Amino acid sequence: MRSSLECVPCLVRQTIESVRHTISDEARREGLLRKFLRDIAEMDFDMPPPAVAQRVHRALRRECGVEDPYREAKDRFTAMALDLLPSLEARIESSADPFDAAVRLAIAGNIIDLGVDGDLSEEEALRAMEEALDIPVAGDVKAFSEAVRPARSILYLADNAGEIVFDRPLLRMLPGGRVAFAVRGAPVINDAVMRDAQAAGIDGLVPVIDNGSDAPGTILEDCGGEFLEAFRGADLIISKGQGNYETLCDEDAPIFFLFKVKCPAVERHSGLPLGTHALLRGRGFS
């Protein structure tokens, strides 16, 4: 998906939030912001927004000398999600359609996105997650369920730390021994990396691999060999979040996208209203 003019203020806001989050000295913040504004002024609108964000956040980590600036925030959201999970799992098990409920939960978890809302509090996320099972999904959950059953090799593309805890019920319902869970190869915003998957207890359920990239999305040219092999070999890819949608929506691969529509650019591209809990079949899915 191409970037659009309206991606720019959002990238700028995200950049400033990250600069504030990462650097404490006001003069250094200003200097960095100016540098990033000049970078964004030169951005290639043919690239998806996560490609621009990748460069900004890479420079930010280099500048502040901290490898994972969102570590503490990620740990907090993981702890919140782990606290909440048992009660939600009980509700899923006792619901009329547990698979549908697990899909609802996985999509609702996508609210934990500090790229879109850097001020998101655990309280807000908690409230949203408590309502998660009541929010219907826009998309064909039955078709998704039917695609899951015969799949021999499923690749599940993670999005954010904390959010991935809420992927666990759905991961349990996928055919055993056929699923791999892919996280980012290096920290970027609050996207999940290997350590977050371990903290979320995902590695006890399914094998976890990393994609070798530090983009807040899945830019295939930037991903590592192990990941690309899994991606090309999968007969079903479950892609979580806007960043993965923005970078993979034009790929000719058997992808189901699960995400919350959180910005006007994705709203327009997907044709789904802002706020929609979306389950979209990718164009390469047969």
Place this chain on the structure above:
Amino acid sequence: MRSSLECVPCLVRQTIESVRHTISDEARREGLLRKFLRDIAEMDFDMPPPAVAQRVHRALRRECGVEDPYREAKDRFTAMALDLLPSLEARIESSADPFDAAVRLAIAGNIIDLGVDGDLSEEEALRAMEEALDIPVAGDVKAFSEAVRPARSILYLADNAGEIVFDRPLLRMLPGGRVAFAVRGAPVINDAVMRDAQAAGIDGLVPVIDNGSDAPGTILEDCGGEFLEAFRGADLIISKGQGNYETLCDEDAPIFFLFKVKCPAVERHSGLPLGTHALLRGRGFS
């Protein structure tokens, strides 16, 4: 008031909305946006945000060859406000404290700000204005009323087209023959100029002057002689809107600021929560 880091994404958003509003060709939009991003990257944070916005909008008008790009939007909001005014005037007249009600209406009208929300619809503004008289003002309306009564020369600084229609009831309650109403000297965003004051029927109530400047605020060094004389000679200045607050809050002049708190930077500077309908006494008021 100094600009802050968080002014930057807002300026960028405002710039993009104005570029979209003014230029139809997508390639020209991109080119201009890049130019303005580079300009914003060089901005002087010691200046108030309206000083940066002034330069952006001036360049935009030059680029698109349209003198008043928001003319049609301004006329729509003026028409909406004129339709609504008689019923609000009747409610003000029959209220327990008509002066307080007129102050409430004048401040609530400050919602019509296309710099802060370029997507504001007439329906949203209409709904807000219907509730206007029920929203109490944070500030000492009695002290304001007591400052008005003995004032020999009052300068009323207008903010936006449409909004100024809702200044009329308050203007009527000021001492006759002692008030001048100042609009911007040239179009910028939806700020009111002479033509808007005439369309709003202000010129039938009090003399209207223009400030000689095309900033969306009041930058004294940029204002004309007639305006500066009125400003320096006034023993009471009534300043409407955030832009005027941002540019005049550090002035040693007898100002009452009437505005709605619409952004975190003004929230922090004023100490009033976002959304507050504020009546603030300026530091130069004795």
